[in-house]
Amino acid sequence: MTFLSKQERIVLAERPHGLVDNQTLRREVCAVSWPPVAPRGGVYVLVRVEYVGVEPAMRGWMSPDMNSYIPPVQLGSVMRAHGVGRVVDVCKSSVAVGGDDECPSLQVGDVVEGMLGMQAYAVLPAGKVSLVRQLPKSMPDRSTLALSVLGITGSTAYFGLFGVGKPVSTDTVLVSAAAGAVGGTVCELAAKVVGCKRVIGIAGGKTKCEMVVRELGASACIDYKGLSERQLHEAIKQYCPDGVDIFFDNVGGITLNAALRSLNRVAVICGAISTYNNTKMEPKDAPSQYMMLLKRRARMEGFVVFDFESEYERARRDLSAWIDQGLIHVREHTIHGLDRAPEALNMLFSGANQGKLIIKVNHDQFARL
Amino acid sequence: MTFLSKQERIVLAERPHGLVDNQTLRREVCAVSWPPVAPRGGVYVLVRVEYVGVEPAMRGWMSPDMNSYIPPVQLGSVMRAHGVGRVVDVCKSSVAVGGDDECPSLQVGDVVEGMLGMQAYAVLPAGKVSLVRQLPKSMPDRSTLALSVLGITGSTAYFGLFGVGKPVSTDTVLVSAAAGAVGGTVCELAAKVVGCKRVIGIAGGKTKCEMVVRELGASACIDYKGLSERQLHEAIKQYCPDGVDIFFDNVGGITLNAALRSLNRVAVICGAISTYNNTKMEPKDAPSQYMMLLKRRARMEGFVVFDFESEYERARRDLSAWIDQGLIHVREHTIHGLDRAPEALNMLFSGANQGKLIIKVNHDQFARL
Incomplete structure (x- = not known):
């Protein structure tokens, strides 16, 4: 032919x-x-x-x-x-x-x-x-x-959270871009599959924040719009009174910096969507609070889903089952x-x-x- | 009495x-x-x-x-x-x-x-x-x-390098403040005890750099004085052509940022001596290159020697033996x-x-x- x-x-x-x-x-x-x-x-x-x-x-x-x-x-x-x-x-x-x-x-x-x-x-x-x-x-x-959910997006959530963050049920998990495709699935995995003590989202606008709580199982969702880094940090402290055990970061910039100040264990660096269109990294985009890693013996770990390619089948099987069980929204x-x-x-x-x-x-x- | x-x-x-x-x-x-x-x-x-x-x-x-x-x-x-x-x-x-x-x-x-x-x-x-x-x-x-060497300083070098960095003989190890008390011992441990492929120091001034190579076993030592972040990064690239597997950082600031750009695996955050006297973190002090963690699947890990207190005896015993063997200078x-x-x-x-x-x-x- x-x-x-x-x-x-x-x-x-x-x-x-x-x-x-x-x-x-x-x-x-x-x-x-x-x-x-x-x-x-x-x-x-x-x-x-x-x-x-x-x-x-x-x-x-x-x-x-x-x-x-x-x-x-x-x-x-x-x-x-x-x-x-x-x-x-x-x-x-x-x-x-x-x-x-x-x-x-x-x-x-x-x-x-x-x-x-x-x-x-x-x-x-x-x-x-x-x-x-x-x-x-x-x-x-x-x-x-x-x-x-059964492709790169779901796998990113799955391996970033389970492979790097390794949540347990007593953890507080903070997720930026929580209404986004990856962040939303991370919220659901942490809240509904693992049953973490607290899952707190960060998203832009009332509608998205409500969705994150109502559909995705987060305990609360912080609307970052109009918040300074300090105000964002105050909100994180309020909703994460025992600190943040796992920060799943898709956003970078002041969001990462505000979260670092409450970090107990690991910041999973999945992306930095706030910075991708900057031709030059602005000072405000750099995580100046990185010394919290030392103060709290925490770590910031980069994560690329392609490294988990040999395990995609497992992720797909699990995620597929969780969709059928109603734990994960598409x-x-x-x-x-x-x-x-x-x-x-x-x-x-x-x-x-x-x-x-x-x-x-x-x-x-x-x-x- | x-x-x-x-x-x-x-x-x-x-x-x-x-x-x-x-x-x-x-x-x-x-x-x-x-x-x-x-x-x-x-x-x-x-x-x-x-x-x-x-x-x-x-x-x-x-x-x-x-x-x-x-x-x-x-x-x-x-x-x-x-x-x-x-x-x-x-x-x-x-x-x-x-x-x-x-x-x-x-x-x-x-x-x-x-x-x-x-x-x-x-x-x-x-x-x-x-x-x-x-x-x-x-x-x-x-x-x-x-x-x-047998106290907090040696233990910091020992547990920071072995407990967090975990070097193997094929590694390139980069050490900032390499002429300092902790950094110097890190150089000796990596170069003489582990026998890492490359140990590169960063220190200030010709005299210190010469000492790092001559006494501490580093393959080379970069004199950071007068170097911009870009020049420092160029020097790191030159001396670490396969990238930096372990960066043991005592300095922070532009040194950390320059090293992050070549990081393969882990930056051990031991200190940030360049920033301690700043009343306010300057933009140049923040690790704006942190997205290299994602690009290279690396991590930045904070480290506090007090967490290893229960193992101090082991460090002391090993370090004491290495002094007797002439591997570690006091x-x-x-x-x-x-x-x-x-x-x-x-x-x-x-x-x-x-x-x-x-x-x-x-x-x-x-x-x-």
């Missing part, structure tokens, strides 16, 4: 300064070339991408920093993104067959997930995609779960069309999304091209 | 702002009262203090911060200090005998160590002092070792007279001392009073 179709893709056209726009993430319409002429050979799959996840970490992947946990996206390349799609074709490349990419179990029609990128069709070695499995019994058809916020990628990414930084932000790829448009 | 003598003591008269002076640490001449009328009873000892250690941590003990690992020294109290002295008398207080303070093995003439305070004579419950034992065979009479810098306490403390912050700073108490002066 030879496949030729127009497709759209989002390319990293320039390194961003501050917020991204459609000059940074440029939409291109081009042809899909299939079958591939692969330099190394092997089995390739053509995937029709249905959904891509939008994550704060993407902002970091756009920077030229070579010291990060993952190489930067190259200029002119399709923007890296987790995606869910359907296998359209599987072929063995005409060049000599490689080892790693063998995946004979993939069949046309299979729903797959992987780093499909921000594009309507992805041509990938079979080894770079994995089948979406173990969806909860209660929602067997929602493949978007592979991008949210909160997804879907927007339509890859052309809205810059807008979507910026929503994460303004806090405009409610739950995991997912872009549904619009394939219909190509009928009209 | 009733004992009455004049003595001198150094009292914390006011909370310092910036460097301390003799208004902060005020010398007082007063009488020793013995036997004590102790509210809880028990066995008390009268110790003639011979030496007190001077430590950067003292600056922190003077601050009113109640969140630290140890309560602040109260205004009007004798300044807290480790000391070595000789037992002059042992008595059972006239009030009902308590449990903890029993220590029948103490005898007049015994050499003891403990938190004797900056004073010529200390009246303490017997449980608060312990006999100085296990001096190295090569130097059985140097009781000051109980303040330097580097002490003794100054005379408690009245020089403020000057001595400030020497630590200007880097004027060479090795562990110890004050020899001058008892002769009282003959002249």
Whole structure:
């Protein structure tokens, strides 16, 4: 089968300064070339991408920093993104067959997930995609779960909390960006699965804070909007009178600093969404209270979910069971069309999304091209 | 026996702002009262203090911060200090005998160590002092070792490096304040005891840097004087081409920040001598590069040697053996007279001392009073 179709893709056209726009993430319409002429050979799959996840970490992947946990996206390349799609074709490349990419179990029609990128069709070695499995019994058809609770987002919450934070039932757990996709799941895991003594969220605005308490099981949620670092710290002291045993931080900046002042044991550094769009780290963004680590014999530990890749299956199995038991909510916020990628990414930084932000790829448009 | 003598003591008269002076640490001449009328009873000892250690941590003990690992020294109290002295008398207080303070093995003439305070004579419950034992065979009479390598200083190096850093022979270890009492021992432990692949010091001035390499076994020592954070980082990159597996930090500020940028595994936060005299944390003193913890899955861990108190004997035994084997140097810098306490403390912050700073108490002066 030879496949030729127009497709759209989002390319990293320039390194961003501050917020991204459609000059940074440029939409291109081009042809899909299939079958591939692969330099190394092997089995390739053509995937029709249905959904891509939008994550704060993407902002970091756009920077030229070579010291990060993952190489930067190259200029002119399709923007890296987790995606869910359907296998359209599987072929063995005409060049000599490689080892790693063998995946004979993939069949046309299979729903797959992987780093499909921000594009309507992805041509990938079979080894770079994995089948979406173990969806909860209660929602067997929602493949978007592979991008949210059963994907990178849920795994980040799961391994950051259990693998680094290691909560016990007597702990007080503080979670920043508690209404966000990762933070929300952390709240639920700590409050409902572990049954921690106190789970306190930090979120922006009354609506989000109410949701964090009502749906996610937190004992309280601090509305950080309009609070100075000192006021934020006072609120943390009030809600965490025995100090913070685990601070799960997605935010950085003054939020981290305010929390450090009450830290008993570990700050899990999962992200620093408050700082990603700064071209230069501002003084207020640096954790000047880090000497609390010494005063309280605590630690600040960086955490990258990719390090737990070999254990994703376990996370997925557990999280799936907890969804079925009603302990974990699935909160997804879907927007339509890859052309809205810059807008979507910026929503994460303004806090405009409610739950995991997912872009549904619009394939219909190509009928009209 | 009733004992009455004049003595001198150094009292914390006011909370310092910036460097301390003799208004902060005020010398007082007063009488020793013995036997004590102790509210809880028990066995008390009268110790003639011979030496007190001077430590950067003292600056922190003077601050009113109640969140630290140890309560602040109260205004009007004798300044807290480790000391070595000789037992002059042992008595059972006239009030009902308590449990903890029993220590029948103490005898007049015994050499003891403990938190004797900056004073010529200390009246303490017997449980608060312990006999100085296990001096190295090569130097059985140097009781000051109980303040330097065989005391809090050596234990800080030992437990900070082994208990938190956990070096292996393939590691690159970077040590700030490498010519200081703690940092110097860390260099020797890492280079000569563990045999780490690379031990790189950071110190101020050519003389100190040469000593760190020549005596302490470091592969190289970076002279930080006059270097910007960027230049310091460039030097670290040059000498630690595979990154820094363990950063043992006594300094904080731009030194910590420069090292974080090359950190592979753990920054042992032992102190932050560059910041202790700041009344307010300056922006440049905050570790703005902390997101390297995430990028490299590293951690910054606070460490307080007092947490390892139950294992001090082991440290002392090991360190004593290593002194005898010539692996560890004893580097002490003794100054005379408690009245020089403020000057001595400030020497630590200007880097004027060479090795562990110890004050020899001058008892002769009282003959002249």
